Amino acid sequence: MAINFKGGCLCGAVRYECDTDPLFMGNCHCLDCQKASGSGYDACIGVPAAALKVHGAVKYHDMKANSGNILSRGFCSECGSRLFAKTSAMPDLGMITAGTLDDPTQYKPTMNIFASRAQPWDHMDPALPKFPEMPPMA
């Protein structure tokens, strides 16, 4: 049964829904995610881009990742909440920040990636696999 993800930004100007199972859920501790989130990591849900329906004005900022791919992070143009990301490497992939879900308990991370960049104050669940950088592709 597909999980229905719904959520939105802090001010409510941007809302989204996704009526499908996630492709992955994981915490990214890379330095770009630390800067962009202003925190220790990005709690990221990957979904098929076509299944993600977005309402409201989202402002995308493009940054070149270490991989050379362009990572675009989507922010509410009113309140600045960071909601989404997409990568030039996988145009069919949409990414949602877990903290913007209406029900953030739906977020069940299965891995920590770029764990080698994590800060000493950034506690990771010892039960989850840790990858120093990207996980090996299946």
Ligand SMILES: [Zn+2]
């Ligand atoms: Zn907003």
Ligand SMILES: [Zn+2]
């Ligand atoms: Zn990252």
